[in-house]
Amino acid sequence: MTTTGPAGLEPHRDPVRPRPAASITLVVDGVPVPGVDGQTVAGVLMGAGRLTWRTTRHGRPRGVFCGIGVCHDCLVTVNGLPDVRACQRRAADGDTISTEEQA
Amino acid sequence: MTVETPDVLVVGAGPAGLAAADAARKAGAQVVLLDAAGDAGGQYWRHLPAQRPAADERILHHGWDRFTALRGQEVLTDAQVWLAERHDDRPPTLHVLVGPADGRDRVRRTFAPKALVLATGAYERTLPFPGWDLPGVFTAGAAQALAKAERIAVGRRVLVAGAGPFLLPVASSLLRTGAGVVAVLEANGWPRLAKAWSRRPAELLATRHKAGELAGYLRDLARHRIPYRAATAVVAAHGTDRVTSVTVARLDDRWAPISGTAREVAVDAVCVSHGFVPRVELAVSAGCGLDAYGAVVTDHDGRTTVPGVYAAGEITGIGGADLALAEGVVAGLAAAGGSASEVQRRQRTENQRFATRLEAAHGIRPGWTGWLGDDTLVCRCEEVTAGDLRAGAEATGSRGLRSLKLSTRAGLGVCQGRVCGRTVEELLHRHTGGLLDPGRTESRPLAAFVRLGELAAAEEKEPL
Numbered sequence: 001m002t003t004t005g006p007a008g009l010e011p012h013r014d015p016v017r018p019r020p021a022a023s024i025t026l027v028v029d030g031v032p033v034p035g036v037d038g039q040t041v042a043g044v045l046m047g048a049g050r051l052t053w054r055t056t057r058h059g060r061p062r063g064v065f066c067g068i069g070v071c072h073d074c075l076v077t078v079n080g081l082p083d084v085r086a087c088q089r090r091a092a093d094g095d096t097i098s099t100e101e102q103a
Numbered sequence: 104m105t106v107e108t109p110d111v112l113v114v115g116a117g118p119a120g121l122a123a124a125d126a127a128r129k130a131g132a133q134v135v136l137l138d139a140a141g142d143a144g145g146q147y148w149r150h151l152p153a154q155r156p157a158a159d160e161r162i163l164h165h166g167w168d169r170f171t172a173l174r175g176q177e178v179l180t181d182a183q184v185w186l187a188e189r190h191d192d193r194p195p196t197l198h199v200l201v202g203p204a205d206g207r208d209r210v211r212r213t214f215a216p217k218a219l220v221l222a223t224g225a226y227e228r229t230l231p232f233p234g235w236d237l238p239g240v241f242t243a244g245a246a247q248a249l250a251k252a253e254r255i256a257v258g259r260r261v262l263v264a265g266a267g268p269f270l271l272p273v274a275s276s277l278l279r280t281g282a283g284v285v286a287v288l289e290a291n292g293w294p295r296l297a298k299a300w301s302r303r304p305a306e307l308l309a310t311r312h313k314a315g316e317l318a319g320y321l322r323d324l325a326r327h328r329i330p331y332r333a334a335t336a337v338v339a340a341h342g343t344d345r346v347t348s349v350t351v352a353r354l355d356d357r358w359a360p361i362s363g364t365a366r367e368v369a370v371d372a373v374c375v376s377h378g379f380v381p382r383v384e385l386a387v388s389a390g391c392g393l394d395a396y397g398a399v400v401t402d403h404d405g406r407t408t409v410p411g412v413y414a415a416g417e418i419t420g421i422g423g424a425d426l427a428l429a430e431g432v433v434a435g436l437a438a439a440g441g442s443a444s445e446v447q448r449r450q451r452t453e454n455q456r457f458a459t460r461l462e463a464a465h466g467i468r469p470g471w472t473g474w475l476g477d478d479t480l481v482c483r484c485e486e487v488t489a490g491d492l493r494a495g496a497e498a499t500g501s502r503g504l505r506s507l508k509l510s511t512r513a514g515l516g517v518c519q520g521r522v523c524g525r526t527v528e529e530l531l532h533r534h535t536g537g538l539l540d541p542g543r544t545e546s547r548p549l550a551a552f553v554r555l556g557e558l559a560a561a562e563e564k565e566p567l
C-alpha cells in the first residue's frame with residue numbers, strides 16, 4: 001500500500017459504519033479498476049490512488065481541483081464521449097474511461 | 104415542444120432550495136424542485152449515494168434530522184438548467200437537460216413557471232499562489248465533497264489553509280476519513296477575528312446553533328492536537344508532478360507575507376479556500392440586480408428585482424446553511440403567494456447578522472498579491488500567468504476588462520472564469536489603474552457546458 005496521495009477509507013475502519021455495497025469495475029485505458037457502486041468516475045480513480053488523469057496543452061498534469069463541477073480540470077472520455085467531468089459523472093459498471101485524448 | 108408550467112419552480116436542492124420548495128408546497132403550490140446533482144442536499148448536506156448506505160452517516164453532518172425531513176419531497180435530480188430565457192413581464196423560461204452529467208442523450212425539458220426561486224448556492228474562491236496547479240492542491244470544498252460523498256481522503260498529510268470558518272468542518276471531515284491534518288491556517292490575525300466575532304455577543308445567541316457547530320470542530324482539532332494558526336498562509340506549493348511540500352508564511356493585517364517568516368512543511372495534499380462566490384449566472388440571465396459583492400439583491404420576502412423571481416441561500420450572499428434555510432422558507436412562501444410569519448422573518452434577520460460578521464472577520468484583503476510571482480498561473484484553463492496579465496495591460500494600454508480578457512485569454516477557458524474571474528478582474532484593475540467595465544465576470548450566457556450535438560439532436564426530434 002502506498003503511503004501518500006489520495007485513498008479510499010476501508011469499510012471496516014470507517015466510522016460511518018458502511019453497509020455492504022455492490023462493487024463495479026471500470027476499464028481505464030484498457031486496465032480494469034475496481035470501485036463501489038454509486039461512486040463518481042473521479043471517486044473510483046482516486047480510490048485507486050490515482051491523483052491525475054489529464055495533461056494541459058502545456059503538459060501540466062491535472063486531476064480533481066474543485067470537486068463540484070466548476071473548474072473542468074478533471075475531464076475524461078467516457079465510453080468514447082470526451083469532455084465529461086469525472087467529479088460529476090456517476091460511474092456505471094463496465095464504463096470505458098480513456099484519459100489519453102483529452103486536450 | 105411541451106412547456107411545463109408549475110406554480111413554483113425551485114432551482115437548486117441545497118438547504119435553501121429544499122426549504123423553499125417545502126414551504127411553497129405546504130402553502131398549497133404545485134412545485135417542481137430540481138438540481139444538477141445526482142442527489143438532493145447541496146454542498147452542505149452532500150452525502151453518500153443511495154447505493155452506499157451507512158449506519159452512522161450522521162456523524163459527518165449537522166442538522167441531519169432537518170435534512171431527512173426535507174429530503175422526503177420529490178426532487179428532479181441530474182437536471183442541469185443551462186439557459187434562462189428572459190421575458191420582460193414574467194419569470195424566465197428555463198431550459199433543462201436531464202440525464203447523466205455531461206452525457207449526450209439527455210432529455211430536454213422546458214419550464215415556464217408562474218414563480219421562480221433561484222437557490223443555486225455558491226462556489227469557492229481560491230486565490231492563486233506559486234504551484235497551486237500542482238496535483239495534490241485542492242479546493243477545501245473538493246476535500247469536503249470527496250470525504251462526504253465518496254469516503255476518500257485527498258491525502259495522508261494534509262494542510263488546510265485560507266480564510267473563514269469553513270476550514271474547520273473540512274479539517275473535521277478529513278479526520279473522519281482517515282487523513283492526517285498537519286495544521287489549519289487562517290489568513291486573518293487574532294485582532295481582526297476577535298473584533299468581528301466578540302462584538303455584541305448577545306446578538307450571536309440567536310445563532311448559537313452555528314456557534315455550537317463551530318465549537319464541535321474546534322474540539323476535533325484539540326483532540327487530535329492539530330494547530331490552528333492565525334495570520335498564516337500557504338504562499339507556495341512545491342513538487343515536480345505532485346505537491347510534496349509547501350511554504351508557509353506569516354501575514355500582516357493586509358495579508359501581505361512578512362519577510363523572514365517563511366518555512367517549508369512536508370505535505371502530500373493542500374486544501375485551500377479563501378471564501379465563496381455566489382453562483383449567479385441564471386439570475387444574471389434572468390435580469391436580476393446584483394450588489395457590490397456580486398450577490399443577488401432581494402427584499403425581505405426574497406424578491407429579486409425581476410417580477411416573479413425570488414432568490415434564497417448563498418446566491419444572495421454568503422452566510423452559511425442556517426441562513427440559507429431561513430431564507431428558503433421566506434422565499435418559498437412568498438413565491439407560493441403566501442407570506443412569512445414574524446418568527447420566520449426574525450430567523451432570517453438574525454442569521455444575516457452572522458453573515459455580516461463573516462465578511463468583517465474573514466473577507467479577502469489586498470496584500471495577498473505579495474505572494475504572486477510573475478510566472479504564477481492565474482487562469483488554470485488557458486494557463487495565463489500573473490506576468491502575462493501585467494504585460495498584456497502594459498502592451499495594449501487598454502483599460503477594458505473585455506478587451507484585456509480577449510487579448511490575454513485569461514478567464515476565457517472552459518470554466519468560463521468561474522475559478523479565476525474575480526482574481527483576473529482585481530489584478531487587471533490594479534495594473535490599469537482602474538477598469539472601465541468592471542463586474543462583467545459574472546455574466547455568462549450559458550449556465551453550463553452543453554454539447555451542440557446534443558441540442559441539435561433534440562431539435563431534430565422536436566422542433567423548437
Ligand SMILES: Cc1cc2nc3c(=O)[nH]c(=O)nc-3n(C[C@H](O)[C@H](O)[C@H](O)COP(=O)(O)OP(=O)(O)OC[C@H]3O[C@@H](n4cnc5c(N)ncnc54)[C@H](O)[C@@H]3O)c2cc1C
Nearest residue numbers: 115117118119139145146147184223224244416417423424
Ligand atoms: C464545495 C463546497 C462545500 C461546502 N461544504 C460546507 C460544509 O461542509 N459546511 C458548511 O457549513 N458549509 C459548506 N459550504 C458552504 C455552503 O455553500 C453553504 O453552507 C450551503 O450549502 C448553502 O446552501 P444553498 O442552498 O444556498 O446552496 P448549495 O448547498 O450550494 O446548493 C445549490 C444547489 O444548486 C444546484 N445548482 C446550481 N446551479 C444549477 C443549475 N444551473 N442547474 C441545476 N442545479 C443547479 C447545485 O447543484 C446545488 O446542489 C460548502 C460550499 C461549497 C462550495
Ligand code: FES
Nearest residue numbers: 065067071072087
Ligand atoms: S474537479 Fe472541478 S470540475 Fe471536476
